Amino acid sequence: MSTGAAIRTVGVVHVFRVAGTDVAALRGVDLSVAPGERVALLGPSGSGKSTLLSVVAGLRRPSAGAVLVDGDDIARFSESQLYDYRTRSLGLMMQGTVSNLLPYASPRENVAFVAGRTRKGRRAQSTSSVALEAAGLADERRPVARLGRADQQATALAVAMTGDPRLLLVDEPTSQLDDDARESLLDTLVQATAAAGTTLLMVTHDENVAHRMQRMVRMRDGRVGAEGQRHEQYAVIGADGSVQLPEELLLAWPAGSTVAVEAASADEITIKRRPPAEETQ
Numbered sequence: 001m002s003t004g005a006a007i008r009t010v011g012v013v014h015v016f017r018v019a020g021t022d023v024a025a026l027r028g029v030d031l032s033v034a035p036g037e038r039v040a041l042l043g044p045s046g047s048g049k050s051t052l053l054s055v056v057a058g059l060r061r062p063s064a065g066a067v068l069v070d071g072d073d074i075a076r077f078s079e080s081q082l083y084d085y086r087t088r089s090l091g092l093m094m095q096g097t098v099s100n101l102l103p104y105a106s107p108r109e110n111v112a113f114v115a116g117r118t119r120k121g122r123r124a125q126s127t128s129s130v131a132l133e134a135a136g137l138a139d140e141r142r143p144v145a146r147l148g149r150a151d152q153q154a155t156a157l158a159v160a161m162t163g164d165p166r167l168l169l170v171d172e173p174t175s176q177l178d179d180d181a182r183e184s185l186l187d188t189l190v191q192a193t194a195a196a197g198t199t200l201l202m203v204t205h206d207e208n209v210a211h212r213m214q215r216m217v218r219m220r221d222g223r224v225g226a227e228g229q230r231h232e233q234y235a236v237i238g239a240d241g242s243v244q245l246p247e248e249l250l251l252a253w254p255a256g257s258t259v260a261v262e263a264a265s266a267d268e269i270t271i272k273r274r275p276p277a278e279e280t281q
């Protein structure tokens with residue numbers, strides 16, 4: 001049984017340099033995830049979801065900001081500290097993970113192979129076993145190559161949970177699954193992480209998938225734009241005081257529109273658009 005990790009990112013910026021041009025993938029991400037919480041990261045293509053996941057995984061060092069895992073800033077870790085973090089605390093299920101499985105081995109043999117390479121050996125398999133059982137694969141003897149896509153994904157999940165990680169990072173786990181397979185993989189994911197108390201951060205494009213998590217965080221333009229639960233979404237005030245408008249308002253009030261912002265009460269602020277005719281004056 002692991003105890004979930006607490007994650008906090010503070011002002012995380014990440015800039016890719018491509019052919020002499022800077023691309024700012026993350027522009028100041030402030031996000032807190034409680035131990036054992038299951039969070040979906042949603043957002044349009046290019047909004048920075050995968051970059052954020054790789055920064056929290058310690059696979060990329062952010063250009064600026066802090067990535068606190070149980071209070072330790074992994075952005076400042078040495079390479080050997082990062083290696084320890086990744087091998088002891090982290091489970092990773094990135095896109096294409098299935099291609100890393102041993103195709104001629106059964107799901108359990110795949111887990112045993114990875115467990116054998118960890119310091120904990122057999123003890124490393126407890127959360128994986130929960131995942132295999134939840135997916136109905138505990139006694140599956142066929143090699144992974146002969147299983148359907150959903151069972152291969154569930155095996156990849158069980159392998160990612162080998163070593164009882166305190167934090168599980170998952171990128172688009174259901175993107176190639178049909179509806180039934182998707183629900184069954186999500187059942188396995190929720191059951192295994194809830195049983196072990198694992199903190200889960202999952203990137204998805206799919207609202208239905210996101211709704212299976214306890215919390216949804218929406219990224220836009222490299223920042224957390226909004227967050228909430230199933231029926232409510234709240235815009236998030238950035239460290240610089242900025243707020244992202246909901247997409248539908250942005251269509252009507254395009255970038256560059258000017259607004260009057262007035263405090264109506266302690267809990268209410270009104271934003272009034274300056275009439276477009278006056279904006280040009």
Ligand SMILES: Nc1ncnc2c1ncn2[C@@H]1O[C@H](COP(=O)(O)OP(=O)(O)OP(=O)(O)O)[C@@H](O)[C@H]1O
Binds near residue numbers: 017018023
């Ligand atoms: N390795 C890279 N080199 C250069 N630019 C990159 C790299 N990876 C991502 N980017 C750029 O960073 C920005 C954010 O990309 P990222 O993949 O994090 O977004 P995303 O929300 O995960 O998108 P998607 O849903 O399409 O995977 C995009 O402008 C992307 O083109």
